[in-house]
């Protein structure tokens with residue numbers, strides 16, 4: 486049943502709170518802006534999103550390895566990467582109501598025109614705005630007990646730099662060869678000026694990032710390849726294709742490091758929003774870190790034995806972060822294709838996409854039509870009544886299934902009510918143990934979306950559930 490987008494976000498945030506998916510951080514103290522907590526069901530859902538990503542990007546391939554780098558890094562990382570000087574949003578403040586705005590949000594053509602609005606966009610205020618100022622989004626912190634400039638560093642605003650900084654370690658410690666990727670999932674922090682739209686724009690969030698290193702010249706092919714792969718991922722997990730779009734950035738709108746970027750966007754109730762950016766970052770980052778390493782005396786440009794002059798920029802191609810290609814017998818700095826996705830945004834998109842209401846008999850039911858891989862609970866085991874040996878039989882089934890899947894056992898309330906509770910949190914299958922189970926060894930399996938019920942032999946149940954869930 487179609488739900489008004491103006492109501493969807495409200496209904497979804499009420500459901501996610503009521504059923505323990507997402508809570509406001511520090512709610513007991515009145516909350517904190519831009520930070521969210523995932524409750525018992527939310528943590529399972531988000532973990533399933535991350536697992537599905539890891540399965541596609543790392544596990545199911547031979548050419549990508551994983552990494553878990555630290556959040557705190559040497560401050561030079563952020564200088565060399567360009568974050569200290571460039572990772573800033575222009576903002577303006579209203580002198581009257583004190584609201585703060587990101588200029589590019591209230592004036593989308595600001596980048597081209599350079600003209601910032603002068604009047605507060607709040608029609609009730611209409612106060613005068615300050616001139617635009619750059620506001621760096623990185624959270625500063627200090628290493629050690631003394632807060633001096635010398636020990637200042639930042640909470641990472643992206644996981645990607647931990648990958649670049651470990652490029653050499655991974656090449657030296659594995660037998661992997663270009664083209665190959667390093668993948669990482671982890672927290673990132675940005676002091677967003679206006680956190681909003683539920684978890685969509687937060688100050689603390691999780692990223693799922695792949696840096697795929699390839700030979701210069703092969704980058705455009707790999708870029709196309711990864712756009713297609715990522716498309717398959719979202720669609721394979723059941724996202725409505727009409728609400729998913731791939732938007733190529735115009736050349737003049739590209740970030741300073743990118744040769745091409747395609748954003749993956751989802752039509753949220755509040756409009757189109759970016760789920761993922763897929764960028765051709767060229768050799769920008771590895772080069773930048775070579776320069777960074779040199780500036781702190783970690784690399785003095787020494788010649789390498791196997792260096793052969795093929796790059797028009799030999800100084801950098803012979804550096805520490807270059808790669809020796811065994812087959813071609815030459816050294817180069819690999820190009821990088823980066824599909825960079827947000828775990829919280831993907832989770833929110835899957836939730837928005839799954840939320841539905843329909844008629845179940847005389848009742849209106851709320852159902853989360855989540856893909857079985859993503860559903861926080863896969864199966865509910867429900868004895869029809871709390872007597873006649875049904876709970877004991879149900880417990881046996883529960884024990885057999887819980888080794889393989891996230892399963893719950895529930896014997897409270899009328900069966901219809903228990904079904905509704907499971908529909909509302911997206912549980913694909915409910916197994917009911919009834920009188921026939923005791924006499925004939927069969928159970929009722931009810932499918933969430935169609936509400937159809939079928940009888941399955943108890944000894945076929947594990948196989949049946951595997952087939953339904955591991956799609």
Ligand code: GAP
Pocket residue numbers: 642643644645675677684685686687688689690691692694759760761762823825826827828829830
């Ligand atoms: N390494 C590239 C990079 O970080 P980005 O486009 O700035 O690129 C990648 O971020 C993804 O991280 C975004 O597409 C989004 O899904 C997620 N993300 C970025 N900022 C976020 C925020 N404030 N809240 C939630 N997710 C965010």
